[in-house]
Amino acid sequence: MAGTRRSTRQTNSTVSKYVEDSSSSAAEQVPKRNGKKATRRKRALGQDEDEQVQDNCSTPPKKARKLESKPSKRATNTSDSPKTAPPVTPSSDSNRDVNGEQEVFWLLKAEPLPRYENGINVAFSIDDLAACTVPEPWSGVRNPQARNNMQAMRKGDLGFFYHSNAKPSGVVGILRVVEEAKVDDSAFDSKDPYFDPKSVKEKPKWYCVGVEFVKKFPHVVDLHKIKGYAQSGGPLEGMQLVTNSRLSVSRVRSEEWRFILGIAEEQDKIQSQEAQKPDQED
DNA sequence: GCCAACGTTGGC
DNA sequence: GCCAACGTTGGC
Numbered sequence: 001m002a003g004t005r006r007s008t009r010q011t012n013s014t015v016s017k018y019v020e021d022s023s024s025s026a027a028e029q030v031p032k033r034n035g036k037k038a039t040r041r042k043r044a045l046g047q048d049e050d051e052q053v054q055d056n057c058s059t060p061p062k063k064a065r066k067l068e069s070k071p072s073k074r075a076t077n078t079s080d081s082p083k084t085a086p087p088v089t090p091s092s093d094s095n096r097d098v099n100g101e102q103e104v105f106w107l108l109k110a111e112p113l114p115r116y117e118n119g120i121n122v123a124f125s126i127d128d129l130a131a132c133t134v135p136e137p138w139s140g141v142r143n144p145q146a147r148n149n150m151q152a153m154r155k156g157d158l159g160f161f162y163h164s165n166a167k168p169s170g171v172v173g174i175l176r177v178v179e180e181a182k183v184d185d186s187a188f189d190s191k192d193p194y195f196d197p198k199s200v201k202e203k204p205k206w207y208c209v210g211v212e213f214v215k216k217f218p219h220v221v222d223l224h225k226i227k228g229y230a231q232s233g234g235p236l237e238g239m240q241l242v243t244n245s246r247l248s249v250s251r252v253r254s255e256e257w258r259f260i261l262g263i264a265e266e267q268d269k270i271q272s273q274e275a276q277k278p279d280q281e282d
Numbered sequence: 283g284c285c286a287a288c289g290t291t292g293g294c
Numbered sequence: 295g296c297c298a299a300c301g302t303t304g305g306c
Contacts, residue, residue: 109304143289165304223305246288246303284306291300 105252106159117193135210140194146249170222179210219267
């Protein structure tokens with residue numbers, strides 16, 4: 001389900017300015033390459049026309065297919081908080097502690113390799129995000145729990161960008177929430193690969209946040225490594241990515257966030273050392 | 283391409 | 295409200 005690119009003029013607000021890095025040190029940013037993303041997939045359905053957006057970013061459809069299975073009808077009127085979705089919101093409504101430090105982070109999955117959904121390539125990689133010049137709507141998510149997580153996101157929150165069904169799958173970088181959840185119009189678009197026929201505009205069921213690129217790690221923190229630290233007693237045991245692997249938008253605890261940043265940093269360090277040690281290693 | 287995990291559906 | 299069947303995700 002899910003996903004499609006920006007469906008309307010989502011605000012084009014601020015993007016470039018955010019592209020510095022904020023926390024972490026793990027990696028430096030990567031030059032954002034343009035060009036590649038858009039290549040694939042032209043919307044087969046031409047639903048784009050009406051939106052004469054500024055799409056410098058031609059945003060390809062994206063993500064979301066993951067865990068979303070089908071929109072649940074019963075969840076429709078209630079708040080669909082199945083037995084699963086644990087409350088996501090942290091102590092306050094800001095996801096931050098008294099010092100303004102983010103306490104709850106996020107992880108958003110997207111598939112970087114071509115995959116067709118209704119004839120439309122829904123691939124979306126971190127490079128695609130890096131090429132965007134306007135906030136990228138994380139549309140197409142059709143799973144209540146993932147949706148709830150997005151609704152709990154606050155402007156300025158950071159999250160990991162995860163490549164799934166990739167080689168290797170893993171955390172590839174960082175993104176930032178620049179627009180809080182708003183109605184996901186792609187659910188009403190019959191041409192959209194993630195069209196949800198049960199959605200009704202009067203009572204929107206699906207929402208999406210707007211995100212922007214922050215940085216790309218020099219090396220993927222792959223799932224294998226993450227799982228290695230997620231075993232019983234491990235620092236990542238309990239990470240939602242592992243405990244509920246089907247969720248396309250999950251939350252990341254601050255300890256987990258820092259731990260993974262540490263891995264990224266470490267990997268970067270190791271590799272730069274090797275790079276500069278042509279033949280010696282003392 | 284296969285298969286295990288798990289969420290959703292829908293009858294009762 | 296419970297539960298069996300079904301469908302989808304996503305790693306491998």
